[in-house]
Amino acid sequence: MALKPQARQKTSAGPRPARVANRPGPTPVVPLLPEPFAGWFADRGWQPRAHQLALVEKAASRRSTLLIAPTGAGKTLSGFLPSLISLAARRTRANTPGRRLHTLYISPLKALAVDVARNVMAPIADMGLPIKCETRSGDTSTAKRQRQRQSPPDILMTTPEQLALLLSHEDAPFLFGALDTVILDELHTLSASKRGDLLALDLARLRRLAPGLMMIGLSATVARPAELRAYLNEQETPETHITLADVIAAPPGAAPNITILEQDEPVPWGGHSARYALATVYEAIKAHKLSLVFVNTRMQAELIFQELWRVNDAALPIALHHGSLSLEQRRKVEAAMAAGSLKAVVATSTLDLGIDWGDVDLVVNIGAPKGASRLIQRVGRANHRLDEPSKALLVPANRFEVLECRAALEAAGAGEQDAVVDRTGGLDVLAQHVLGMACSAPFRPDELFAEVRSALPYAGLTRSSFDRILDFVATGGYALRAYDRFARLRATEDGRLRLAHPNIANQYRLNVGTIVESPMIKLRLTRARVRSGGQPAGFAGGRVLGEVEEYFVEQLTPGDTFVFAGEVLRFEGMQETEAYCARSNATDPMIPSYNGGKFPLSTHLAGRVRAMIADPRSWSNLPRPVAEWLALQQEKSAIPSADEVLIETFRHGTRHHMVLYSFEGRLAHQTLGMLLTRRLDRWGAKPLGFVANDYGLSVWAASDLSALIATGRIDLARLLEEDLLGDDLDAWLAESLLMKRTFRYCAVIAGLIERRHPGREKSGRQVTMSTDLVYDVLRKHEPGHILLEAAWNDAASGLLDLRRLGQFLGRIKGRIRHQALQRVSPLSVPILLEIGKEPVARFAREDLLRDAAEDLIRSATLSDDPEPAATTKKKNMTGEKTSHGHSRSQTRAPRRGRIQ
């Protein structure tokens, strides 16, 4: 509230209302806004937008509402306007008793909450409103968090995880009892995920604690608003009828000005680095005030950042921002952006959501955006004013991406968005929530069941699943009732369930949340390893640079160089839970290959890409190398029509390839590759491996696949029948690492195993067992356990993308077009180029061990018996009694008496 008006920048002004050229006379709509709001708008020569007023009106009649407004339409202020008005009015009442929390704002990102707090505090300060507005996150000090619970602010801005924590406390009824409004920002990014499941359950609890609670959902982009509207509402009779919240849709802003980078240099066949285009990107950065360069992965961010600085002759201030960097470093970049002292920022999705800093006038998207919604979201970062079109440059990294960028552009132009997949709530999330509720207060199962079912993701939950989850929370839910006496929940005499011990609440609080990243490892700068007298000592510690995924560190060997935080680092080794690295002078660091993107190509864009390829008339709009590439494909092989799938078989080197152009995204293709190789193996086609990307996959074999198809020994229609998703899938999945990883996530979320907390780990690793052991034991002894069921559901809908694969198999029935070729086809080149980019071969672990052992045996380095000579010396050194003739009955054991 101490913010001075001049500190308020254009970009942080929040409302972004249409600027009216001449100061308007009173219009019919303005009276809807009470003072001092009407005056505040008028003083700035602004007029409230129609959707802002509409939301105020909805709020006046206490209607939960979804507001869909494009980025830059003053969406966030709109969401807060009803609360601000109501809180401002409260001031006029005398003798207001102790403050209670009035409005809760939930955002998917901590950083977003901080940013929004800034934007909302500005008008509060301008109007001198006595409204206290605070943020709360994992970074908030313990003292402040304690204080917030005892004497809450009027408006609290936080994340779903913090809400879950707050609700698990005994004082939750006090804290939330007077809650009036919940604002859910960027709801579309939360709803269809486990975080969304947990949030939905927490909202159901809030509705019970504060009857009549109003929900306001904010969403920049949504294809199927009905889902979000239902998510906002309490579902009282989910069997028969789903109720929807109201909806307000703001008019779309000026059409974005998006161009695809096209230049004389030919677009590469494969790869994701877009290195070929960076000189042009650099020129674009030079020509604009502030550019945001978006990439899909952290590794890509590091690489692009590195490459941009390589061509940065003018030493422009170009910064890097991604989620693995230390908080301090990110804050520095954010502050520099806001201060206007940067020229460009290379960023991943950490900057993806509604955050806006500084005057971004160009968004560059490296690689394909993978989905139309994502593209619009990112482009929306530029020129955060509706009346000016935002400007964006798409930089395809390879030929398929040119097509994909085109498709995304067309989709954006047509205002189309990707579909949101509806989901049923995770059982692991439910287990976590049940324990959290027990931490807050004893509960009646019937009541909690009804409450849980009022949340949309759990509307279809059966009582038997709910009861199994209760049993899981209490005792682990095992058929062998070995743990009944250790139950975490116990029945009270009046039929409620209560926590058996207060310690369990502490355990819960350490494990709350649904984000199970692969464990993160801190990267610490060091000079060198200190050794003293041959004993390994430690590393000289320096500052923490940030965090990386454990799997990344695992593949490093001391001495390896890699890029992080824009520096080339040399991995020195691990010490406890930290990776120690030294600055390196290496100019060509070993950068591990990375996947094309975290996000698979959306179904919607895939459809457009297929249509584009199928229509030769549209090729003339494409860059010449790409058009020529497609024409060559038409000449050498075939162009499939939009509803066909093309399969090519050809020999390349010693391998016989089968390439499928299925366009179903990387995840579905990986699953398909696994299943096809298994089936081909059973049919005797001797498959050797496969590679998949977003657009298709290639399976290679030792047998001549063209001949096998020609002679009918492989029937392609039979190969791709829908029963592919049957027994083969089960058999493969049960043993797969993917399933084990999925199980680990479920086990952590459900509280079966504890999260690893850096710094809280016990020293020796021998005390922590691997989740794989638990998975193996459970699968062997209780295959029907509810957590295995939860993991299977997750794998099917998540990493396996089974739904999409199933749809694909259904779609291509009778529409398979096969081309037997003499050589590699033009279209297949980008897919074949993926081979060798990844560490080859998903070996079974047993194979790796056998390989290593055979290697050892071959090189005969195994010293079978290194005993001679050394033995006598050692004996004397240790003074060990080595007199012969000791037998079992003559031991020198102190408890000799027990020996017969």
Next chain:
Amino acid sequence: MAILALKPERLDAGEFNDQPISICGKSFRADFSGALYWPAENALIVADLHLEKGSAFAAKGIMLPPYDTRETLTRLAEAIDRYQAATIILLGDSLHDEAGASRLTTEDRESLAILQEDREWIWITGNHDRTIAHELGGHVLDDLTVEGLTFRHEPTVGRATHEIAAHLHPAAKLSLHGYSFRRPCFVANGLRLVMPAFGTYTGGLNILDDAFYPLFGTDGMAVWMLGQEGLYPIAPRLLRPD
């Protein structure tokens, strides 16, 4: 971009079922289950069973599947069957805690009794089980010396010889073809040996950890990693720290 390469059929798994290990001239066979067989004495040695670790966790509110003891005893029975050993030496930490014996289910207790029948059964105490309940039968010793070799739970710090110990739960991390993973392992240098933990819910300590340095130094260490189907001698140069 996932790549899968199916490996052609190769050596029979049987070839790696067990491996010869020699300690101070005495010949042993190390089994892929993590047990060690001493043909000359017809004795089978297993270490760190940590029976009832699951229920110990359950008492603390972590409800791991309650099948760990059953699983461990089943694997032990299979190993005993393979070698038909007359003497069983348990190298300490056989129970996860001293109260563990009281938490054994009736079935598991019976399985244990069946294994003990007609066999000499020697519990060596460990830091988790300084005493072993009488009703579990067998002999209880703090250590045992046979034919000049001493069997004890905690390895002697320093370059000791003639010792077969456990306690550290040795594990190795293999890095090959761009993949790496950890497995329990036997680690020895011809003069002493540290056994892998046999229990189902036991983690492992990387043998490149500082704790192993005083025992084996930096060279002369031979390593056998436990697979699902075999025991594999691994060149130390392929091993990585955690």
